[in-house]
Structures are given as structure tokens and as C-alpha cells.
Amino acid sequence: MATRYWIVSLPVKSSASSLWSRLQESISKNSFDTPLYRFNIPNLRVGTLDSLLALSDDLLKANTFIEACSHKIRRQIEDLEKLSGILSSSLTVDGVPVDSYLTKFVWDEAKYPTMSPLKEIVDGIHVHVAKIDDDLKIRIAEYNNVRSQLNAINRKQTGSLAVRDLSNLVKPEDLVTSEHLITLIAVVPKYSQKDWLSSYETLTTYVVPRSSKNLHEDNEYAIYTVTLFIRDADNFRTKAREKGFQVRDFEYNSETQESRKQEIEKLIEDQESMRNSLLNWCYTSYGEVFTSWMHFCAVRLFSESILRYGLPPSFLSVVLSPSVKSEKKVRSILENLSDSSNSTFWKAEEDGGMGSLGGDTDTHPYVSFTINLI
Structure with missing residues (x-):
């Protein structure tokens, strides 16, 4: 033509x-x-x-x-x-x-x-x-x-571990939640992993020894769990931030997970x-x-x-x-x-x-x- x-x-x-x-x-x-x-x-x-x-x-x-x-x-x-x-x-x-x-x-x-x-x-x-x-x-x-809206959600699903949604990376069995204990999620630069493993137990007084587990890594960061007494959580966040570790706010909720999944499916449709x-x-x-x-x-x-x-x-x-x-x-x-x-x-x-x-x-x-x- x-x-x-x-x-x-x-x-x-x-x-x-x-x-x-x-x-x-x-x-x-x-x-x-x-x-x-x-x-x-x-x-x-x-x-x-x-x-x-x-x-x-x-x-x-x-x-x-x-x-x-x-x-x-x-x-x-x-x-x-x-x-x-x-x-x-x-x-x-x-x-x-x-x-x-x-x-x-x-x-x-x-x-x-x-x-x-x-x-x-x-x-x-x-x-x-x-x-x-x-x-x-x-x-x-x-x-x-x-x-x-869909792109924003996808960026959270696939972006850097410092900002992305962690709900599909953290499973219920990775977390300890009780009357006195809590599991926090720390985002650690990959080059600082050895520093994290050697220091997290002593950042504050009430950290459970050998409680940190590597859940996932990308090109820049790794995410680790750490379990400690609830009363020491805020102090731990502060000490971790001073050493360049970011503690992400995270709470596993099966209803929220299902709601988010349905939201994504509806947006795709x-x-x-x-x-x-x-x-x-x-x-x-x-x-x-x-x-x-x-x-x-x-x-x-x-x-x-x-x-x-x-x-x-x-x-x-x-x-x-x-x-x-x-x-x-x-x-x-x-x-x-x-x-x-x-x-x-x-x-x-x-x-x-x-x-x-x-x-x-x-x-x-x-x-x-x-x-x-x-």
C-alpha cells in the first residue's frame, strides 16, 4: 500500500x-x-x-x-x-x-x-x-x-528487595510470633552479609542466637530473618539502621495475601x-x-x-x-x-x-x- x-x-x-x-x-x-x-x-x-x-x-x-x-x-x-x-x-x-x-x-x-x-x-x-x-x-x-496500577504492583513484586513486596518471599513457617517473641525481616546489602551474620546477635541484648536465616537474594540485597524479644524490637531496628541494615515492616496475613492476589487477577482481567x-x-x-x-x-x-x-x-x-x-x-x-x-x-x-x-x-x-x- x-x-x-x-x-x-x-x-x-x-x-x-x-x-x-x-x-x-x-x-x-x-x-x-x-x-x-x-x-x-x-x-x-x-x-x-x-x-x-x-x-x-x-x-x-x-x-x-x-x-x-x-x-x-x-x-x-x-x-x-x-x-x-x-x-x-x-x-x-x-x-x-x-x-x-x-x-x-x-x-x-x-x-x-x-x-x-x-x-x-x-x-x-x-x-x-x-x-x-x-x-x-x-x-x-x-x-x-x-x-x-498493575505496573506499580508488578514493580513491588519484582523490584529491589529494599522496596518490593515481600509477601511472596516470606512464608508463615519463617516467622516466630508469640506473646514475647517476634521475627523481623532485615534487608542486608550483599557485600555486608558476613558483617550481618557476625553482628546481628550482639546488636541488642535480647536476640535469639542463630535465629537468622537467608530467605532470598537479588543482585543488590539479601533478606534475613532475626528473632528477638518484642520489647527489644525498636532498639534493634535503630542499631541495625546504624550499621546499614534495613529492617522492613512485615506482618504475614493470609487474608491480605488472598485479597492482594485477587486484586492483581482483577487488574489483569x-x-x-x-x-x-x-x-x-x-x-x-x-x-x-x-x-x-x-x-x-x-x-x-x-x-x-x-x-x-x-x-x-x-x-x-x-x-x-x-x-x-x-x-x-x-x-x-x-x-x-x-x-x-x-x-x-x-x-x-x-x-x-x-x-x-x-x-x-x-x-x-x-x-x-x-x-x-x-
Whole structure:
């Protein structure tokens, strides 16, 4: 699939079919690798010149917003598919591939009546896309909130022993709890393990000898148990901290363990459900935004062509997808076929001309703008 297209209109002096034939012949002879299609725009309601000029001022800004929304949804689809392990899908619009929808564009009269004022059509498209864009932000925020909660829990499960959740590392049988005794959990830097083993019994008076046991190690730390009299616990914490050992607060509770496990399982289920829901919504919304965008492009091409060539509407609109190496050649063909009396007038500003009505960087004696599908 090509990812970059030009939508172009050429002024018609005699007949559109004759100009179309000349264009096909020129492309075939001089740039045969350039796909070429008719871009069929119906007879839209022109309105007044003032209304067209006012509309033209808003078209570029609105197009930038709609195009950005289309790309945003597409990128979101790619990210979600990657997370779901789905091979990148071929997106469709109204049941056909995206590029086919563009190259075989048909105006939706039921959705956008041609007798409606152009501004009404443009405003309707903008409002519709803005609502989708707002919905996307809300849905992504909700999904990311669940992901953040799950990531925070996972960091506690897999992070450094100095901060991670110890509940899956400490078993009930590792702990001694009685009326007078308590087992504390100490986090010891790996390089200080010998120091810990040689000193923990004498840090305070009431430590049970040989009560320390290594439960787990990571790259930085090891966790050890130590059993002592409850009344000496606070003093032991202070003495341990002075020697660089961290005593973690920990209390084994089977109900808390089960509750935490259920919380994680629910978050995983919620994340999966929300990801699938968001992905399906994005598939649908991408199609809606893209169809809106193409109708917007048709209005934009129509209005700019009227402003460029005058009334009554008499122009040929086409879609091309030249390769990078063929661009200059195709531009030359289009310029030669324009044969417009105001060609010089529409040269680039640096050459003394007026520049493009649509605000495109490149200016030509015909209306042209680029559609980037990705």
C-alpha cells in the first residue's frame, strides 16, 4: 500500500474527459510507475465568494487537526496490537483497504447532503472528529490508569528487595510470633552479609542466637530473618539502621495475601478487557475519522479550485501516488496540463506570485495537497 498521495485539481478548458485522457497518456509515457485515479467530487453548493474566502482561512487548520486525529488512532492501534501480540492488521474503511477507499472515493450523499452549505459540512465533520478525539483521550486515560496500577504492583513484586513486596518471599513457617517473641525481616546489602551474620546477635541484648536465616537474594540485597524479644524490637531496628541494615515492616496475613492476589487477577482481567475494547473502538473510529477526512478533502479541493479557477466549477480532480524519484516529472506533467492563464500568478511567493490558497509549502498553477496515510 502506498502511504503518500497527492490530491490534485486541474482547470478544464474544453472537456474533463479529454483532459483526463491527456493526463493518463502523459503519466503512462513519462511516469508509468505513478498510480493515477479520478477523485470524484459532486457538484457542491458554492455559496458566495466571501463565504469561500472565509472558509479557506479555516480549511488548513481543520485539516491539520483531522489528519492528526487519524494518525493518532492509527498509532494507538499499532501499539495495542503489539501489546496483544497481534500481527499488524490491514486497516479497512467501510470494509475496503484504506488506500482503496481513497482511490475509489464516493461521496456519501446521505451523510453529507450536497445542498448543505460548505461551512455546515466542514463544521459537522470537525465536530464529529473532535468528539472522537475527546473519546479517545478518555478511553486511553482509563486504560492507562489500569496499566499504571498493575505496573506499580508488578514493580513491588519484582523490584529491589529494599522496596518490593515481600509477601511472596516470606512464608508463615519463617516467622516466630508469640506473646514475647517476634521475627523481623532485615534487608542486608550483599557485600555486608558476613558483617550481618557476625553482628546481628550482639546488636541488642535480647536476640535469639542463630535465629537468622537467608530467605532470598537479588543482585543488590539479601533478606534475613532475626528473632528477638518484642520489647527489644525498636532498639534493634535503630542499631541495625546504624550499621546499614534495613529492617522492613512485615506482618504475614493470609487474608491480605488472598485479597492482594485477587486484586492483581482483577487488574489483569480489566487490562485485557479494556485493551480489547479500546482496540475494537479504534478500528471503528479510524474508519469514521478517515471517511470524514476524505469528505473534508473533497470540500477543500472543491472550494480551493473555485477560488483558483473561478466559476462555473470546471476542473478535473485526481489522486496520484508518485514515487519520490518521479515527483519532479509528475509535477512537470501537471503544470503543462494546467495551461492556466494565471499560472505565473500562482508561482511561489519567492518568485513574485501569490502562493497557495491552501497554505501548502509547494505552490503550483493547480490546486494540490498531500495525503499521508501513516
